[in-house]
Amino acid sequence: MNFLAHLWLTERAGLPLAGAVLGDVLRGRLDGRLPPQLERSIALHRRIDVVTDAHPLVVQARAVFGNGQRRYAGIVLDVLHDHAMALAWPAMPEALDAFALRAARAVADPGAWQLAVNRPAPDAQRFAALLRSYREETGIDESLARISARLSKPQLLLDAAAGWRTRMPTVRAEHPILMADLEAAALTFVVGAAQGGEV
Template structure:
């Protein structure tokens, strides 16, 4: 799951939107520098990532990637699931996608000091909301994959894995409801939620 799904799950569990994103930024187990709600969001983000990686449907989807690219399949699938969620948003939320993205953008911008503490960047509410909305378009996912690849030591490996990411969309749409249900249960069972 990528940003949009993590935020959707945080919203459903009533946990920190900022913490749900900081899980990708904060390193290490010591979360004592963060407020309790954000620390919980970070822990839940990590739990969701681990549960997603272990989910049988995700493992099957990974096998659909060519040998040599499977190492990067998780990144491609995470963004692909966010695309599927954005496209099918009305199925999962009564709130319009644009409104949710704007609200999430404000929450992330308001938490800028915590992102900077973790070594991340400050972002504006408008920029983050726009990023989330872009996931509804294939071009937005392609740009996200390109940006992610640029941060890697071997960017071409991710680009190779992502080459035909849209071929996986039927399976992503089919598997998303069950996966989100499992992840919601994972969050509900977490201590402190």
């Protein structure tokens, strides 16, 4: 899952939203040096990634990508599921614009970023604009281009993403099923953590 889905799932789990993004940034073992709720939030991000990668719908969707593209298929699918979520957002009780700004302000907590990775937090307004951009096809194109630019071989991701629009009917049809399963996994994780389970 990409930012929008991670933020929604983290909020459903009642955990700090900064962890939904820091889970992509902070590497290594969580060792208790961060506030417990922030560590749980980062751990939830990691758990959601594991559950997503193993989900039968995602495994099946990755298999449709050509040889040499499957390595990047998960990244492409994560972004496409955020697009599907943004397109379906009118069914949510809170408007996407309002959620994006509220979530971005929570993510931009400077204390959490300083503690976790010792670097500045993202700018809230720019991050909110990024979340809103997932509604638009151009926003998806730009997101995939930004991600590819961080890779050593960017063209491989761009090749995997080519023709992503043709994948959207399947992604949109499967998105509610996947999100329901991920929400259940998130809530189960929170209950386990509250009972002293492994974070």
